[in-house]
Amino acid sequence: MFQCKTVWNKMAPLARASSTLCRQSGKREVLRHVRRPVLAHQALMSSGATGGGMENTLYVLLVGATCLGGGVFVYRTLSRDKARYDDRLSDISSRWSEQREQGPAQAEPQQGAADPSITESVVKEVSPEASETAFKVPTLEVATEAPAVEAPVTGARITGTCLTDAESADPSSLGESAEPGLAAWQNVTESASDPPPASAMSPVEPALPEVPEHAPYLLIGGGTASFAAARSIRARDPGARVLIVTDEADLPYMRPPLSKELWFSDDPSVTETLRFKQWNGKERSIYFQPPSFYVSPRELQTVENGGVAVLMDRKVTHMDVRGSKVKLSDGTEISYDKCLIATGGVPRNLQVIERAGEEVKKRTTLFRKIEDFRALEKVSRELKSITIIGGGFLGSELACALGRRSADLGLEVVQMFPEKGNMGKVLPEYLSNWTTEKVKKEGVTVLTDAVVKNVSYKDGKVQIRMKDGRVVKTDHVVAAVGLEPNVELARSAGLEVDSDFGGYRVNAELQARANIWVAGDAACFYDIKLGRRRVEHHDHAVVSGRLAGENMTGADKPYWHQSMFWSDLGPDVGYEAIGIVDSNLPTVGVFTKATAKDTPRAVTELSGTGIRSESETEAVAGAVAGAVAGAAGAPAPPPQQKEDYGKGVIFYLRDKVVVGIVLWNVFNRMPIARKIIKDGEEHADLNEVAKLFNIHDD
Amino acid sequence: RFYCKDRIIFVTKEDHEAPSNAELVEDDPNDPYEDHGLILPSGEINWNCPCLGGMASGPCGQQFKEAFSCFHYSTEEVKGSECIEHFRGMQECMQKYPELYPQEDENESGPSGGDDTAPAEPSNTDAASVPDSSVDEVTVAGTENAATS
Numbered sequence: 152m153f154q155c156k157t158v159w160n161k162m163a164p165l166a167r168a169s170s171t172l173c174r175q176s177g178k179r180e181v182l183r184h185v186r187r188p189v190l191a192h193q194a195l196m197s198s199g200a201t202g203g204g205m206e207n208t209l210y211v212l213l214v215g216a217t218c219l220g221g222g223v224f225v226y227r228t229l230s231r232d233k234a235r236y237d238d239r240l241s242d243i244s245s246r247w248s249e250q251r252e253q254g255p256a257q258a259e260p261q262q263g264a265a266d267p268s269i270t271e272s273v274v275k276e277v278s279p280e281a282s283e284t285a286f287k288v289p290t291l292e293v294a295t296e297a298p299a300v301e302a303p304v305t306g307a308r309i310t311g312t313c314l315t316d317a318e319s320a321d322p323s324s325l326g327e328s329a330e331p332g333l334a335a336w337q338n339v340t341e342s343a344s345d346p347p348p349a350s351a352m353s354p355v356e357p358a359l360p361e362v363p364e365h366a367p368y369l370l371i372g373g374g375t376a377s378f379a380a381a382r383s384i385r386a387r388d389p390g391a392r393v394l395i396v397t398d399e400a401d402l403p404y405m406r407p408p409l410s411k412e413l414w415f416s417d418d419p420s421v422t423e424t425l426r427f428k429q430w431n432g433k434e435r436s437i438y439f440q441p442p443s444f445y446v447s448p449r450e451l452q453t454v455e456n457g458g459v460a461v462l463m464d465r466k467v468t469h470m471d472v473r474g475s476k477v478k479l480s481d482g483t484e485i486s487y488d489k490c491l492i493a494t495g496g497v498p499r500n501l502q503v504i505e506r507a508g509e510e511v512k513k514r515t516t517l518f519r520k521i522e523d524f525r526a527l528e529k530v531s532r533e534l535k536s537i538t539i540i541g542g543g544f545l546g547s548e549l550a551c552a553l554g555r556r557s558a559d560l561g562l563e564v565v566q567m568f569p570e571k572g573n574m575g576k577v578l579p580e581y582l583s584n585w586t587t588e589k590v591k592k593e594g595v596t597v598l599t600d601a602v603v604k605n606v607s608y609k610d611g612k613v614q615i616r617m618k619d620g621r622v623v624k625t626d627h628v629v630a631a632v633g634l635e636p637n638v639e640l641a642r643s644a645g646l647e648v649d650s651d652f653g654g655y656r657v658n659a660e661l662q663a664r665a666n667i668w669v670a671g672d673a674a675c676f677y678d679i680k681l682g683r684r685r686v687e688h689h690d691h692a693v694v695s696g697r698l699a700g701e702n703m704t705g706a707d708k709p710y711w712h713q714s715m716f717w718s719d720l721g722p723d724v725g726y727e728a729i730g731i732v733d734s735n736l737p738t739v740g741v742f743t744k745a746t747a748k749d750t751p752r753a754v755t756e757l758s759g760t761g762i763r764s765e766s767e768t769e770a771v772a773g774a775v776a777g778a779v780a781g782a783a784g785a786p787a788p789p790p791q792q793k794e795d796y797g798k799g800v801i802f803y804l805r806d807k808v809v810v811g812i813v814l815w816n817v818f819n820r821m822p823i824a825r826k827i828i829k830d831g832e833e834h835a836d837l838n839e840v841a842k843l844f845n846i847h848d849d
Numbered sequence: 850r851f852y853c854k855d856r857i858i859f860v861t862k863e864d865h866e867a868p869s870n871a872e873l874v875e876d877d878p879n880d881p882y883e884d885h886g887l888i889l890p891s892g893e894i895n896w897n898c899p900c901l902g903g904m905a906s907g908p909c910g911q912q913f914k915e916a917f918s919c920f921h922y923s924t925e926e927v928k929g930s931e932c933i934e935h936f937r938g939m940q941e942c943m944q945k946y947p948e949l950y951p952q953e954d955e956n957e958s959g960p961s962g963g964d965d966t967a968p969a970e971p972s973n974t975d976a977a978s979v980p981d982s983s984v985d986e987v988t989v990a991g992t993e994n995a996a997t998s
Binding site for chain 2: 386443580830838842
């Protein structure tokens, strides 16, 4: 207020002039009861009394042009709206008519009396406008529905449209007789219900459709989380009918061996059998269950005692939450009672590789699935040099696995990443450095502080140029730079996507919306102890899948049992971890010196298991074998490289509370670690807490 | 000693000899959120226990549940002696799926065949033969601690 006044005073000379004029003219005008007082400068309108003819014309032209433009805009908007409206109606009609595809029994309740007339009128309207493809599916479906339709007249009309589209584009050939129509329908039924490659024109029998039209439990995605949920549901709901829909061509399998155990196998047919021998000699397949465990999707609705069916090579493209149904890529619809989204993710790629052209992309692997393993295994035998970009779990494990083969195969293995050491984002710097040394010992050339600037294909080699000028020439590239969670269904299903962590946002009970749960890599969930997070580990997929399954059968339990993860970098370095393990957090590490008994190999041999998370299941916290006097590392501080971080526990702290623990070459202690995190207490002396782990025992 | 923000402590065996004075929070055995072992606090069987592997969820899950429930609630002198019919039904079912339930002789000894983990009912020796693949199924199930948390 005062500021205004001072400014006004400063401008006083100017202000006085204008304000006086203003006030004077204002007063005069007001006194004269004139509505709008004319302001000081008597700025004239261009077409005022003094304006010339020229200006007049211009003025008229401008206004005219504006009006015209406005009119055109309004017209276009209206016509676009009409087009959209028509499209929408055709969408609705197509969706509705697909619903009536399978069998009369199901069709009856969904068929309203008014519907046929709506459909056919819409169909008639839409047919001239809608595209061929948009219409083909609905008409096929509509055709199969025909036997169930009561009114022959309606049937005939629908027939007409069906035959129309199937045979010719003439929309007016109505009134075809029903008989040939029926035959056509039946043929069409067969081909509509079978997937395209297998369109056998078999004689009609009341065959069950290959894809069930309803699944009480629908699990989207066929990975670890989905399988764990299926098992959980079957355990808790007797006779449950569970349908897993996956876009892969494989039954559910576990991923960790793809970057570890499968590479250590001596069996030359490992890429076919996908069986791996664990350290203890026991062999198993990466598939959770052999094919005989599952029922076929065709029989799912009728088999006694229910079962788990896996529909492969199908992608769910659209989710209708209001109608509780999903649509597959081939147009089939499946309705559900409870749905789990466990779509995982797709590996990220580097932008420089995306832009680098076909030759480079042909020689790049984004590693995640069985087919990627098979391809890379072939490459490792045939080519001479492989470069791995990425220094996290996957990159380091693959580097170690390939490095071990490098001597036998004459293969050069290079690993490059922007961090200072392997697992730089997970382990504190001293351990990351130590790990890098171990990886190098496995035969890998490790390039740290390497930011890829440009990738090209030259002289038969892939050339990777880094920002600091270093160039690597290689035959094949593996990009292990992270995972992009698959949230394709978010839009159609109206699900929230988390902006910080990616993935679908769900609550502590893993629920996204009523009757929809999300588990595994794609779930950004609320962890009551540690806050909102998204975890991309195998055990988390198992734990969250199990929990989702429990909640889908009415348990309503929050995420409570903390999942763990592990990594083995060669036979001598292994660790297990739990909670938030982020190298940005302050850490406290308590170490001894490792003996030969503390390597991962030794541990699994003793406990008789292969996958690390299992050895935790069986052992109650405590000794696996007799105590071994581990010699302690002397506290004298020699230079870093000579420090031997053989065995120890590292605590990750957030606001003085332990939120993450890494057990470094210390095994079978996970229950204690889990307990410490669960307590969430502030401990004054972490050495005392470390004592709980008995790291000197074995 | 300090290493930027990461503290490192080296300890000898003697350093760790004295028992820890770190305080842990008392566990509530009836905590509804906790994963439980094979037997829930209410006395019922936890069919979702990882220790059972896929036994309760596979094609013969129904038969397994019947047989095992019968055994669990049995109060006979010889526990489970009245459940023979159920176990027979289960065996018949399992024979239909040899891939899932391989009939190996050395696994005649109990539900936790082979060298597996099930902390449940190790005394249940005669009743059922649980095959090796169930062992694999258990190992697949993940980390849930059957007995403790």
